[in-house]
Amino acid sequence: MNSITPYIDILSKESHVDFSQYTEMTINRKLEEFITDEKIISPEEFRTKFTTDKMFHMKLLEGLTVRYTELFRDHEFYMALRYQVLPYLSTFSGLRIWSAGCSTGEEAYSLAILLDEYGLLENTTIVATDVNPANIEYGKLGQYSTHRIREYTRNYVNSGGRSQLGKYYSVRGGSIEFGERLKKHIQFQQHDLVKDEAPGSFDLVLCRNVMIYFSHALQTAVTARLAGGVRCYGYLAVGMQESLVNKAHQLTAIDNDYQIYRKVHKV
Numbered sequence: 378m379n380s381i382t383p384y385i386d387i388l389s390k391e392s393h394v395d396f397s398q399y400t401e402m403t404i405n406r407k408l409e410e411f412i413t414d415e416k417i418i419s420p421e422e423f424r425t426k427f428t429t430d431k432m433f434h435m436k437l438l439e440g441l442t443v444r445y446t447e448l449f450r451d452h453e454f455y456m457a458l459r460y461q462v463l464p465y466l467s468t469f470s471g472l473r474i475w476s477a478g479c480s481t482g483e484e485a486y487s488l489a490i491l492l493d494e495y496g497l498l499e500n501t502t503i504v505a506t507d508v509n510p511a512n513i514e515y516g517k518l519g520q521y522s523t524h525r526i527r528e529y530t531r532n533y534v535n536s537g538g539r540s541q542l543g544k545y546y547s548v549r550g551g552s553i554e555f556g557e558r559l560k561k562h563i564q565f566q567q568h569d570l571v572k573d574e575a576p577g578s579f580d581l582v583l584c585r586n587v588m589i590y591f592s593h594a595l596q597t598a599v600t601a602r603l604a605g606g607v608r609c610y611g612y613l614a615v616g617m618q619e620s621l622v623n624k625a626h627q628l629t630a631i632d633n634d635y636q637i638y639r640k641v642h643k644v
C-alpha cells in the first residue's frame with residue numbers, strides 16, 4: 378500500500394476525490410481487489426501502467442470508489458418506500474428527489490419506475506449525482522447488460538412491482554435501454570459529497586451504500602449536508618447497513634430496519 382500512496386495522491390488531485398477521508402480498510406481492500414482484477418504482479422508494473430496509461434487512472438478511480446449497484450437493490454427497502462413514504466409524498470404538489478452517490482444510475486431508474494406506478498412521475502424530478510464522471514455518463518445512457526435482467530426482474534417483483542419491468546426498456550443486442558419516459562425525469566450530474574453543497578432542496582434524499590466507506594468524521598459532515606438538502610416533512614434514506622451517525626438536524630427515524638428518516642420541525 379505504502380508504495381502506491383503517491384499514486385493515490387495524484388489520482389486524488391486529478392479527480393478531486395478526497396480519499397484521505399475514506400477508511401484505510403476500504404482503500405486497502407479495494408486496492409487489493411483492483412490489483413488482482415488487473416493481474417498486476419509488482420509495484421513496478423503498477424508504476425509503469427500508472428505513468429503511461431490514462432485509462433488505468435479511470436479504472437483505478439472506479440475500483441476505489443466502489444460502484445457496485447443494482448436495480449431495486451434491497452427490495453425490502455423499496456417496499457418500505459412504497460408503503461411508508463409514497464402515501465405522504467403523493468400529497469405534495471410536485472416532487473424533487475436526490476439520489477446521492479447514484480453510481481451508474483440503477484437507483485434513479487428504480488425510483489422513476491416506482492413513482493410511475495404510483496402516478497407520481499409526471500411531476501417529479503430526480504437529481505442523480507455521483508463523484509465519478511464516468512458513472513454519470515453511464516447513467517445518462519440508461520443501458521445495462523441483459524445478463525442481470527432475471528435478477529433485476531426478481532428484485533422488482535419482490536419490491537411490490539405492480540406491472541412488468543419489461544415495459545420500461547427495450548432490448549438491443551446484449552443490453553437493455555430505459556426509455557425517454559423515465560429518462561426525461563432524471564438529471565444526472567457530477568457532485569462530490571465531501572466538498573459540494575446539496576444541489577437544491579428535496580422531498581426525498583437517498584444516500585445508500587455510500588457513507589459506509591467514509592470515516593466517522595466524514596459521515597458526520599456528509600449527514601449534515603444531506604439533512605440540509607431535505608425539505609421540511611421530507612425524507613432521508615441511507616443504506617440498510619448504515620445508520621445516521623448524528624440524528625440531529627430535526628430527523629426522526631420512521632423505519633429503523635430500512636433506515637428511513639423524516640424531517641419534522643420542532644415547535
Ligand SMILES: C[S@@+](CC[C@H](N)C(=O)[O-])C[C@H]1O[C@@H](n2cnc3c(N)ncnc32)[C@H](O)[C@@H]1O
Nearest residue numbers: 442443444445446478480508569570571585586
Ligand atoms: C456502492 S455505490 C452505491 C450506489 C447506490 N447508491 C446503491 O445503493 O446501489 C457507491 C457510490 O458512491 C460514490 N461515491 C463515493 N464517494 C463519493 C463522494 N465523495 N461523493 C459522491 N459520490 C461518492 C461512488 O462513486 C459509487 O458510485
